[in-house]
Amino acid sequence: MSNETTFYGVKEIARRANVSIATVDRVIHNRSGVSEKTKKKINDIIKELDYQPNILASRLASRKIISLAVLIPKVSEETDFWESPLKGISRAETEIKKYGVQAIPFFFDLNDRNSFNAKADLILEGNFHGVLLAPSFVEEAKQFTEACYSRKIPFTFIDSDLPDQHNLCYIGPHLYQSGYVGAKLLTYRLKERHKVLVINISRATDNYNYVQIEEGFRSYFKDHKLPGDIIRVDIQDTDNLSVSRELTKVLNDHEGIQAIFVTNSRVFAVAKFLEKSKRDDISLIGYDFLKENINYLENGLIDFLICHKPEEQGYRGLMSLYETLVLGTRIEKVQFMPIDIITKENQAFYMN
Amino acid sequence: MSNETTFYGVKEIARRANVSIATVDRVIHNRSGVSEKTKKKINDIIKELDYQPNILASRLASRKIISLAVLIPKVSEETDFWESPLKGISRAETEIKKYGVQAIPFFFDLNDRNSFNAKADLILEGNFHGVLLAPSFVEEAKQFTEACYSRKIPFTFIDSDLPDQHNLCYIGPHLYQSGYVGAKLLTYRLKERHKVLVINISRATDNYNYVQIEEGFRSYFKDHKLPGDIIRVDIQDTDNLSVSRELTKVLNDHEGIQAIFVTNSRVFAVAKFLEKSKRDDISLIGYDFLKENINYLENGLIDFLICHKPEEQGYRGLMSLYETLVLGTRIEKVQFMPIDIITKENQAFYMN
DNA sequence: CTCTGGTTCGGGTACGTACCCGTAAATATA
DNA sequence: TATATTTACGGGTACGTACCCGAACCAGAG
Secondary structure, three states: OOOOOOOOOHHHHHHHOOOHHHHHHHHHHHOOOOOOHHHHHHHHHHHHHHHOOOHHHHHHOOOEEEEEEEEEEOOOOOOOOOOHHHHHHHHHHHHHHHOOEEEEEEEEOOOOHHHHHHHHHHHHHOOOEEEEEEEOOOHHHHHHHHHHHOOOOEEEEEEEOOOOOOOOOOEEEEEEHHHHHHHHHHHHOOOOOEEHHHEEOOOOOOOOHHHHHHHHHHHHHHHOOOOOEEEEEOOOOHHHHHHHHHHHHHHHHOOOOOEEEEEEOOOOHHHHHHOOOOOOOOOOEOOOOOHHHHHHHHHHOEEEEOOHHHHHHHHHHHHHHHHHHHHOOOOOOOOEEOOEEOOOOOOHHHHO | OOOOOOOOOOOHHHHOOOHHHHHHHHHHHOOOOOOOOHHHHHHHHHHOOOOOHHHHHHHHOOOOEEEEEEEEOOOOOOOOOOHHHHHHHHHHHHHHHHHEEEEEEEEEOOOHHHHHHHHHHHHHHOOEEEEOOOOOOHHHHHHHHHHHOOOOOOOEEEOOOOOOOOOOOEEOHHHHHHHHHHHHHOOOOOOOOEEEEEEOOOOOOOOOOOOHHHHHHHHHHOOOOEEEEEEEEEEOOOOOHHHHHHHHHHHHHOOOEEEEEEEOOOOOOHHHHHHHHOOOOOOOEOOOHHHHHHHHHOOOOOOOOEEEOOOHHHHHHHHHHHHHEEEEEEOOOOOOOOOOEEEOOHHHHOOO
């Protein structure tokens, strides 16, 4: 701490190179109008002095505003999960607004691929300096980010990753391992043979997220050679009635189910069903720190929630663009969020 | 997001008040030399415009360096827990160094109250603008912080709290609830009557932290009316041999112990003992994300670790002083850290 | 030779705030 | 009334960088 190094500025560079400040400035921002010779001379001095621009002065002098676009699902009745990332994004924005950065949100419908495309086109027209997006629709997102790449607009993924793209970074969970943790918790107190149920409640059953999670979940059983059955159910209609109907059926068909794992935040729907049908003998685990889920955690119907810090994802996502565009910092390309375990007892202190 | 509000500066205030910028400046920093009348006029305008000073310009123009003192235990052979807060503090420092803030660390010995006093005196002589400290010794810390208070030096507590002091804020765990969570995890798969062991490994057995944790731990059993025994052992000598001797004795005296709860980070010492004596039938829970603990988590001897984000504590602690002294932000007086649950499966992604 | 156009560069002002220095007015002191 | 002291305020410069505006210079065309 407090290593006393003197900071040199453009003035010193100009002095040493026998040129004006303006010329140094031109080199730093590689604008035109500088001969190769002086350019080299100045660059050498910059390296020698390990010049670090003063962001304060830089942002103060530059009156231009940096605009960042945010492309995420809208908060629907279906799930208010996306409230959290948005909150984090807002927090980041207020923090960097004073440096002349603004963020413009674009919301798409998770049940409508076209809405994604429409908003993406709007962003491309908008001449933004950077983009933060949730690549929920794989093909559409790839197309969009390729357009960004060719326009040299940096972009960051949150919530789920698209490997091998030209993204600045990915900030989100390691989904496979998250499912793995879910399996561990689910089986932690199951003694002999188990009989567990995996439920996917979503219109889009082919969603990349769920596939990854379930893979991790099943791997745990394989790795630990746990004997027993894993039953699997897809529920495409997300209303309470449909969920109730499907669950009744499944629990009738398969007797002796001891535990249920829900692959997303709609675990509260299952909790509601278990509450009504008075099945408090079944352990229940699901995702995300939503109010409804917390309620069922409180009254014991949900045993554990797993959460990946959605607010932090939004915050960091926007900051990653700020750090790149304004500060010029190097960013870690993959930043996995922790796989947080939430129980009735520690939920009051959770940081989303 | 992006609510377009025009920012007004001192210049505009000066214009409206029919005074010079210098006078406005005097009012803002309530320096002397302004008549009550103009002072009021300017203050009214400041309120009306909801004036927010431009930190960039402010820190740029002010060449004075703000010095913060950090008073925490030194990293000893006994425990390298304090590495993490220090890391967080360093991270915060590099982040705010560009705004002319520096942090000077002072380390005391957890086994020597006098070393705390000595360093505290050094800090008082040093004319610092703010102090971040871990009040490990209650009486000594009270005396020190009172001196800070009378000198109007703001100070923040981390790791443990001293209620009713004039501290800026406390950033750390809710110890009672943390013990409560420990009990939950410990008993989660114990079916019938339990027989559990609580171990406190530390020279200072009267430490405020441990007392609080144990209280929470025991409350869980009371609240859930769990039948069974809680055995308690104090181990004052922290070397492996002593730990081994004490544990052998206790496990002989009390047969059928199913689980052990260690109230601090020295749980690895217990794990080592269990490993040697091949007692993998006993569940083990303890504190903190230390390398040694993680190793035992990996090979299954430790079931859960509880952790309170020590690095984050250090980071936030220093930032709280920065936010107060530089930004003039209001700070939450009590900021509880989450009670994180770490297992073999999610440890790779934990954020300390 | 002059004229044009491009290249290369420096002077100077601005960003919003901090603070030194000087001065006019008000008040106290002789 | 003359002088000293205090009070209240304004002018102006500096912080480090961005960028506009023009100037000097050079090459080639006429």
